[in-house]
Amino acid sequence: MSANLQSIDRLKEYMQTVGKQAREAGRLVAAAETGAKNAALTAIADKLESSVGQLQAENRKDLVAGKDSGLSDAMLDRLELTTERIMSMAEGLRQVAGLPDPVGEMSALQYQPSGIQVGRMRVPLGVIGIIYESRPNVTADAAALCLKSGNATILRGGSEAIHSNKAIADCIKQGLEAAGLPANAVQVVETTDRAAVGELIRMNDYVDVIVPRGGKGLIERISNEATVAVIKHLDGICHVYIDDDADLDKAIQVTFNSKTQRYGTCNTLETLLVSEGIAREVLPELGGMFAETGVELRGCKTTCSILADAKPATDEDWDTEYLAPVLSVRVVKGLDEAIDHIEAHSSRHTDSIITENYTRARRFLREVDSSSVMVNASTRFADGFEYGLGAEIGISTDKLHARGPVGLEGLTTLKFIVLGDGHVRT
Numbered sequence: 001m002s003a004n005l006q007s008i009d010r011l012k013e014y015m016q017t018v019g020k021q022a023r024e025a026g027r028l029v030a031a032a033e034t035g036a037k038n039a040a041l042t043a044i045a046d047k048l049e050s051s052v053g054q055l056q057a058e059n060r061k062d063l064v065a066g067k068d069s070g071l072s073d074a075m076l077d078r079l080e081l082t083t084e085r086i087m088s089m090a091e092g093l094r095q096v097a098g099l100p101d102p103v104g105e106m107s108a109l110q111y112q113p114s115g116i117q118v119g120r121m122r123v124p125l126g127v128i129g130i131i132y133e134s135r136p137n138v139t140a141d142a143a144a145l146c147l148k149s150g151n152a153t154i155l156r157g158g159s160e161a162i163h164s165n166k167a168i169a170d171c172i173k174q175g176l177e178a179a180g181l182p183a184n185a186v187q188v189v190e191t192t193d194r195a196a197v198g199e200l201i202r203m204n205d206y207v208d209v210i211v212p213r214g215g216k217g218l219i220e221r222i223s224n225e226a227t228v229a230v231i232k233h234l235d236g237i238c239h240v241y242i243d244d245d246a247d248l249d250k251a252i253q254v255t256f257n258s259k260t261q262r263y264g265t266c267n268t269l270e271t272l273l274v275s276e277g278i279a280r281e282v283l284p285e286l287g288g289m290f291a292e293t294g295v296e297l298r299g300c301k302t303t304c305s306i307l308a309d310a311k312p313a314t315d316e317d318w319d320t321e322y323l324a325p326v327l328s329v330r331v332v333k334g335l336d337e338a339i340d341h342i343e344a345h346s347s348r349h350t351d352s353i354i355t356e357n358y359t360r361a362r363r364f365l366r367e368v369d370s371s372s373v374m375v376n377a378s379t380r381f382a383d384g385f386e387y388g389l390g391a392e393i394g395i396s397t398d399k400l401h402a403r404g405p406v407g408l409e410g411l412t413t414l415k416f417i418v419l420g421d422g423h424v425r426t
Contacts, residue, residue: 015199019206022127025182026152034101041097044175045090058167078134089140096144099390103150117419124150126208133214136164138184143186149411176219201226233397235321235347236266238379241338244277249352267382273330295325302331318345320328348397350382371404
């Protein structure tokens with residue numbers, strides 16, 4: 001069907017067709033052997049590598065349109081498919097092929113008094129809709145994770161990358177067919193009409209879960225309007241608390257890395273909490289390091305009395321994800337006040353304590369209600385690759401169904417299985 005879908009009726013018909021095809025393909029992919037899935041991933045990687053010229057030609061169409069529409073240099077950079085990025089996509093597919101297949105794993109099998117065995121089996125979620133912006137590499141990454149975990153997927157990328165995404169999707173289709181798997185196991189929505197998103201997130205008959213990847217505005221819209229279950233996080237307001245029993249060198253190293261290793265990621269430090277017992281030791285050195293790297297500090301009254309260059313923080317600062325070289329700093333009385341602050345202002349993403357006190361570390365791990373809680377480690381480690389998941393499709397700050405980085409296991413669920421030998425209930 002043409003991508004130039006004009007009427008809402010035609011759009012609905014198109015999306016319904018995509019959904020039906022995904023549901024049918026999902027049954028076949030869920031039953032596929034690991035070897036077939038790995039063969040498809042390898043074939044897709046090979047096709048990407050042999051199609052560099054074609055992919056870049058289609059990508060140039062998006063880059064030209066993006067420049068004409070006034071996309072920022074940063075957005076254009078995210079959009080560009082360099083040879084290195086295409087090769088990286090292919091390598092990512094091969095890495096996913098090398099990961100253990102979670103589908104079909106049986107666990108916790110135990111005999112019951114009746115004589116039956118009861119356990120659990122890991123199975124695919126079904127059909128996953130993924131809505132994302134800008135980066136066309138997400139098309140390959142998401143397809144790989146969904147395919148390896150036995151799911152069909154419907155991909156709706158940003159309109160600014162439509163030509164790039166369709167070209168990558170063509171490579172994926174050919175790789176699937178080469179491995180004997182249904183081409184419709186991975187479908188890219190071919191219309192740039194934003195109404196397609198509204199249809200996708202309400203297709204309960206065909207879609208089992210939605211994963212939005214993008215800015216806060218996109219994720220809020222999806223969360224508010226979807227009738228399909230959503231795996232998402234809105235903000236990454238991450239904290240580091242430096243306890244008065246912290247090792248000074250560790251505190252400085254971890255805090256500085258948490259903020260400056262990259263500014264624009266969801267696991268970047270946004271608020272630093274410092275115990276008053278160590279504040280006058282650690283803040284001057286950290287303040288000098290941040291000043292050298294151009295990080296603006298916004299502090300409480302005590303912070304500003306210690307660091308002359310710090311600007312007074314507002315109430316809004318404690319609830320802001322800067323994604324920029326800006327850091328809010330608050331001096332607290334101790335662990336209790338730090339945990340209270342995190343409870344009030346954290347986005348439940350990632351929070352870390354720096355301490356040599358085992359008891360306080362245990363309390364922090366137990367009482368801070370975030371998807372990742374750390375001791376003496378940079379918040380920048382909150383990532384699927386760093387957690388040994390191989391890759392991730394996103395971060396979840398929800399408590400159901402997945403939490404934290406969502407890898408292959410997060411794209412599956414568990415069902416009960418019962419093994420008997422003619423057993424009947426009396």
